[in-house]
Amino acid sequence: MKYLYCIICICFFSCTFRTQKRDILPSFNLLLSDSITKFNTEKIREGKIIVLVYFSPDCEHCQHETEQILAKMDSLTKIDFYFFSVEPLSRIKAFNNYYRLSKYSNITIGRDYAFFFPIHFKANSVPWVLIYDEKKKLERVYEGGLGSTSIVQAVNEIE
Numbered sequence: 228m229k230y231l232y233c234i235i236c237i238c239f240f241s242c243t244f245r246t247q248k249r250d251i252l253p254s255f256n257l258l259l260s261d262s263i264t265k266f267n268t269e270k271i272r273e274g275k276i277i278v279l280v281y282f283s284p285d286c287e288h289c290q291h292e293t294e295q296i297l298a299k300m301d302s303l304t305k306i307d308f309y310f311f312s313v314e315p316l317s318r319i320k321a322f323n324n325y326y327r328l329s330k331y332s333n334i335t336i337g338r339d340y341a342f343f344f345p346i347h348f349k350a351n352s353v354p355w356v357l358i359y360d361e362k363k364k365l366e367r368v369y370e371g372g373l374g375s376t377s378i379v380q381a382v383n384e385i386e
Contacts, residue, residue, distance in 0.1 A: 252363035257337030284322035
């Protein structure tokens with residue numbers, strides 16, 4: 228009976244630990260659009276709202292989402308955006324060039340070359356938008372298009 232109690236306690240605490248770890252911004256690498264620089268999300272500093280946008284360059288919903296975000300960028304400057312995809316870097320670069328994302332200092336774009344995000348979050352569609360607070364704690368997860376107005380509302384609720 229003591230062994231059963233110990234096993235139950237271990238399972239409970241390991242499940243709790245896994246849940247807590249998932250609520251914190253995970254550490255994973257992105258290959259940036261210069262094809263050389265690797266960026267680890269661990270380097271993201273605390274102090275600003277963080278929005279992860281998992282996308283596909285050919286996805287119409289992702290394109291629309293990006294257009295909405297860029298249209299409201301004046302009201303989204305206090306947010307750091309990280310756009311990334313598992314698609315080939317050439318397609319990500321084309322997306323970056325088309326939307327001129329590099330001109331925004333609060334947008335980073337790259338390739339999740341290790342396929343971390345879809346495996347870790349079990350993301351089987353795009354776009355996925357995750358919003359983290361200033362302390363890198365997960366606040367919101369959106370599967371599918373969100374829109375800039377909803378991002379602003381979510382950020383205002385978090386603050």
